[in-house]
Amino acid sequence: MKHHRIMPITFAVLAVAFVVFTLWSDLINLMMPGDSRPRRIAFAVERVTPGQAAAIAKTLQERYRGDFKHIDRLKQAGILSYEGPSTCLKCHETIMVKDATTGTEKKVSLINNLTSSVHYRFFSSRHPNVYGFNGRLADDFPMGKIDRPCPKPGSFAMTAWAELVVTKNGDTLSEGCGQCHVGGQPQAPLGEIMPGYMTLNLEKDAVDCLICHAAAYDMNRKQVVRDASGLLHWDQDRSMMAAMSVTRTTSQTCLRCHQHNFGGDIYVDSLDPSFMQSMRQTGHERPRVLHPGSKRGTPYSPSWDVHAEAGLSCTDCHTSEGHWIAKGTHTTTMMANDLPDVEVTCEKCHSATPHTSDPETAEYLNSHVEKIACQTCHIPSLQADNATYRDFSRTVYEKDPGIFVYTDSLKETQPGRGIVYRWWNGDGTFLGNPIGDNPNGKNLYRFYDPTHVWPEFTNFDYAGWYEKVMRPIAKRGRPSKLYAMKLFNGKQHIDLQNIGPFGGMYLPYNLPTYYRTGNPGLAAQKELEKSMMPMMYGWMFKVYLMDKFMEFMDVDSWKTSAYQGAHDLKTVEARWIPQDASLEISHSIRRKGALTCANCHGPNSVLDWKALGYTGDEATVLRVELRP
Numbered sequence: 238m239k240h241h242r243i244m245p246i247t248f249a250v251l252a253v254a255f256v257v258f259t260l261w262s263d264l265i266n267l268m269m270p271g272d273s274r275p276r277r278i279a280f281a282v283e284r285v286t287p288g289q290a291a292a293i294a295k296t297l298q299e300r301y302r303g304d305f306k307h308i309d310r311l312k313q314a315g316i317l318s319y320e321g322p323s324t325c326l327k328c329h330e331t332i333m334v335k336d337a338t339t340g341t342e343k344k345v346s347l348i349n350n351l352t353s354s355v356h357y358r359f360f361s362s363r364h365p366n367v368y369g370f371n372g373r374l375a376d377d378f379p380m381g382k383i384d385r386p387c388p389k390p391g392s393f394a395m396t397a398w399a400e401l402v403v404t405k406n407g408d409t410l411s412e413g414c415g416q417c418h419v420g421g422q423p424q425a426p427l428g429e430i431m432p433g434y435m436t437l438n439l440e441k442d443a444v445d446c447l448i449c450h451a452a453a454y455d456m457n458r459k460q461v462v463r464d465a466s467g468l469l470h471w472d473q474d475r476s477m478m479a480a481m482s483v484t485r486t487t488s489q490t491c492l493r494c495h496q497h498n499f500g501g502d503i504y505v506d507s508l509d510p511s512f513m514q515s516m517r518q519t520g521h522e523r524p525r526v527l528h529p530g531s532k533r534g535t536p537y538s539p540s541w542d543v544h545a546e547a548g549l550s551c552t553d554c555h556t557s558e559g560h561w562i563a564k565g566t567h568t569t570t571m572m573a574n575d576l577p578d579v580e581v582t583c584e585k586c587h588s589a590t591p592h593t594s595d596p597e598t599a600e601y602l603n604s605h606v607e608k609i610a611c612q613t614c615h616i617p618s619l620q621a622d623n624a625t626y627r628d629f630s631r632t633v634y635e636k637d638p639g640i641f642v643y644t645d646s647l648k649e650t651q652p653g654r655g656i657v658y659r660w661w662n663g664d665g666t667f668l669g670n671p672i673g674d675n676p677n678g679k680n681l682y683r684f685y686d687p688t689h690v691w692p693e694f695t696n697f698d699y700a701g702w703y704e705k706v707m708r709p710i711a712k713r714g715r716p717s718k719l720y721a722m723k724l725f726n727g728k729q730h731i732d733l734q735n736i737g738p739f740g741g742m743y744l745p746y747n748l749p750t751y752y753r754t755g756n757p758g759l760a761a762q763k764e765l766e767k768s769m770m771p772m773m774y775g776w777m778f779k780v781y782l783m784d785k786f787m788e789f790m791d792v793d794s795w796k797t798s799a800y801q802g803a804h805d806l807k808t809v810e811a812r813w814i815p816q817d818a819s820l821e822i823s824h825s826i827r828r829k830g831a832l833t834c835a836n837c838h839g840p841n842s843v844l845d846w847k848a849l850g851y852t853g854d855e856a857t858v859l860r861v862e863l864r865p
Contacts (some may be wrong), residue, residue, distance in 0.1 A: 265431045268777065270768030273395075273424040278443045278470060280421065284318040285477045293478050301452050307483040319480035322348065322444050334559040337579045350559040351444065352436040355573040356419055357560075358429045359383040359394055363577050366566060366664040368672065369789025370739040372706040375667055378785055379430040381573030387414060388727050389497070389528050391629045391643065392745040394418075394425040396767045399461045399469040402526065402749045404639035411461035412526040412748045415471045417494040419445045423468040427769075430782070445473045449490050453482035456493060456518035460525065489514060491551045492537060499824055501531030503622045506538035512545065513538070526638070526752070530645040533723050534623025534655065535616065535825035542825050554581055567663035569671045569722070569821050583611045601834075608676065612823050613658065613721045614832040619650040620825070628728040629746065630811030632755035641755030649724065652832065653843035657724045659684060659819050660717040660849065664710065667789045668740055669725075669818035672710060673717035675850030682850025684711065689726070689813040694738040702738075719849070722819035730761045733808045734799035737792035740814050744803060745770075758806050765804045774800035 266274045285293065294308045311317075316324060325347075332347045355361050360381030367375040382394050390397065394414040402410040420426055421443035428434045447454050451474070458474040484490075489511050492499075496513055500506075505513040519525050539546040544554075556563040556579050564574045565581030583591075591611070592602040626647035634641050649655030660673035660682055675682040683703050690697075711717075735742040747763035750756070764770065772778060774797050783795035802808035837844050838859060846856035 261433055262428060262435050262437055265428050265434055266437075269427060270772060272468060272768055273427060275422050275424070275426075275428070275437055275440045275443075276466075276468075277439045278421050278423075278464065280321065280443075280473055280475050282318050282320050283476050286317065287312075290317060290477060290481070293481055297453060297478070297482050301482065303452055303482075303484050305452070305482055305484065308481050311481060316480075317477070319447075319475050319477055321442055321475060322446055323442065324480070325446050332559055334557075337556050337558040337561070337563060337576050345559055347559070348441050348444075350561065351419075352429075352441060354560040354562070355381060355575050356449075356562070357444070358426060359418065359573065360430060361573045361575060361577070363574075364572060365577050366568065367572060367667065368664060368707075368710055369667045370706070370737070370791040371788055372710065373789065375789050378789075379782070382414065383425055383427070383430060384782065384786070385572065386729070386743040386745060388532060388624075388627060388725070390414075390526075390746070390748055391727070391729055391743075391751075392748060392764065395427060395769050395773070396745050396764055397748050398424050399471055400748045401461050401463075401469060401523065402640065402752045404753070406639035408639060409523045410526050410638060410640070410752075411459075411471075411520055411523045412752070413461065413471075416459060416525055417497060418471075419448060421445055421470060421473055423464070423470040447474060447479045447483070448493060449486050450484065451479040451482045452484050452487070452490070454479045454490070454493070454514075456514050457521045459515075460520035460523045462523075486550065486552060488512065488537065488545060488550050495551075496536065496538075497528075498532050499534075500536030500538065500541075500620055501529070501534070501622050502527035503529055504531070504536055504620055506536065506540045508539045512536075524638075526640070526748075529622065529635075529642060530624035530627060530648070531620060531622055532624065532725065533820055533822055533824075534619030534650065535723070535822050536620050537824045541620065541827070543828055544826060554585065556581070567661065567821060569661075569665035569819060570669040571821070587611075608718055610661075610718045610720045612826065613719055615826045615828070616656065616721050616822055617652060617827060617830045617832050619655050619723065621648070621650055623648060623650065623655065623723075625649045625655050625724055626726050626728070626813075628811075630728050630730070630757050632751070632757065634755060640752035642752070651843075652721070652836065653845075655724055656721050656822075656843075657819055658719055658844055658849065659722050661720045661722075662711070662715045662717045664714060666739075668814060668816070669820060670816060671720065671722060671819050671821070672707070674708070674711040676716055677850060679850060679852070680708065681852070682848075683707075685816055687815040688817050689815050691736070691738075691812060691815060693733075693736065694815075697738040699738070721822060723822045724817055725820050726813050726817045728811050728813045730757060730809050731812050732799055732803040733810055734796050734802055735787065735792065737787075737790050738815065739790055741790065741792070742799075744809060757811065758809070761809065762804060762806060765800070771800060774803075 329347050331344050333342055360379045360383040362379050364375050369375050397413050398415040399413045402412050455474045458472050461469050462472045463469050492512050493515050505516050537545050561575035563576040563579035563581055564571050590603040592599045624645040628644045628646045631644040632641040659671045660675050661671040662673045664672035670685055730744040732742040744761040745764045746760040750763045751760035779795045779797050787795045842860050846859050
């Protein structure tokens with residue numbers, strides 16, 4: 238009898254487990270607010286006749302360089318319309334990729350490879366070189382643009398995904414983090430950060446394959462549209478012109494999103510504007526907002542980078558494993574990395590003794606390579622439109638395009654000012670500080686020395702904390718080299734109930750309110766009313782994400798009770814990050830104009846030798862020692 242009772246219970250448990258397993262992703266989405274759940278998106282489909290397809294093929298061959306093999310492939314397959322990923326998957330259900338570590342070939346599902354990548358997820362969970370201020374490795378934790386504020390518009394991907402900004406002039410502009418994402422949903426892929434989540438088919442169907450793979454992609458179509466239910470999402474170019482121009486990725490296709498960070502939204506290289514397609518094709522009816530001030534100030538274009546001038550593609554350096562792309566093992570701010578164990582180095586193409594053109598100086602210059610990174614000398618300046626200090630709390634009205642924008646209160650471009658120099662072993666802190674130590678072992682160098690100490694922590698022993706927590710981390714691992722870094726800080730509204738000695742919770746801005754009114758406080762209030770923000774202050778985010786996030790900030794826990802005070806601006810103040818960030822820079826590499834011996838060893842050295850960990854006497858000698 239007992240056996241007969243156990244069997245039905247076992248089957249019931251298994252049945253429940255099966256249902257939970259098969260519906261797990263749907264259950265996760267049901268926990269999300271209604272406006273943040275994925276849905277079926279209806280993108281416009283262009284259908285052409287064989288004659289029209291032939292005319293498109295002729296136009297492509299006349300206007301663009303390249304061998305467009307998909308012209309014949311689509312013709313042979315009888316494909317006369319592009320309907321998104323389902324069209325691609327007819328031939329590319331699986332792909333052969335080379336393992337980035339072992340070099341062995343393997344077959345993988347294309348769509349699974351894509352939707353597990355950083356370019357889709359906006360985060361990764363492995364961070365073997367990122368340390369919290371509590372001294373713990375920030376690993377096994379979802380981190381990236383999905384849950385970190387973006388210093389361009391000052392908001393979060395989970396709230397400011399797709400926005401329409403109506404200006405005082407009556408124009409409508411497109412804005413939001415979704416413009417630099419391959420998904421096409423009205424919200425960021427938030428479900429992906431939850432354990433066991435499996436990307437839904439309707440999410441896969443909304444992926445924008447062509448923005449990365451089409452030479453003739455029209456960026457004017459990348460603008461915000463409103464669907465039948467009233468929700469906003471980013472449109473895509475799904476034309477046959479784009480589909481027939483499919484190629485491997487190029488620098489130009491990558492830079493449709495990434496030049497936004499390198500050179501900013503204003504600078505266009507007159508030598509070859511094709512590197513700045515996003516700046517030149519901003520949208521037909523609802524143009525994208527162009528943000529003044531580049532985050533890094535290092536354009537990748539022929540006028541600024543010898544590799545761009547030579548025609549190198551991004552993936553020549555950034556090893557890929559299908560859609561997983563290596564960012565290298567050195568990072569201070571690029572927390573999301575598909576292949577965190579794969580190096581991206583100059584030595585991949587250049588030898589360890591790269592200076593050969595001048596026999597008189599070659600040996601001396603090559604003797605520096607062991608302790609000085611190539612970028613240190615070969616990034617001698619930044620592009621003029623870059624932001625050193627960005628103050629979101631002070632706005633200024635721009636007549637064209639008729640919106641208020643933040644104030645870039647400092648724009649430094651020169652070495653020793655906008656470019657600073659740090660000992661770096663490749664590791665970084667939770668807020669963009671390069672971890673490293675002077676190899677001389679004298680313990681005189683500290684990579685963290687706060688420049689904007691918050692009043693609540695004026696008595697905090699930063700020096701004692703450094704010696705106890707960070708000095709041991711800085712000393713272990715790879716030997717440090719001297720790197721050129723981009724100085725950066727941002728002033729933004731902070732929830733003062735969730736802070737610690739190293740920073741705290743940024744409050745995101747509602748972009749339509751910010752741009753229309755120029756009132757950052759009101760914009761923060763409006764954004765806190767978005768459905769995701771009360772949820773972020775709720776128990777689920779606290780348990781799964783926010784407690785751990787705050788621990789890495791060396792704060793005990795996430796205070797969910799802080800929501801109302803933050804919303805009412807009673808416990809909110811605009812502040813700079815306590816320690817200026819030092820952002821990794823590795824583009825805009827130049828041979829002409831590189832730093833010379835005098836730039837470092839002359840009386841007006843760009844290096845602060847004492848701050849770099851040398852004694853006063855050593856600094857005096859190093860500053861005046863001019864060798865051949």
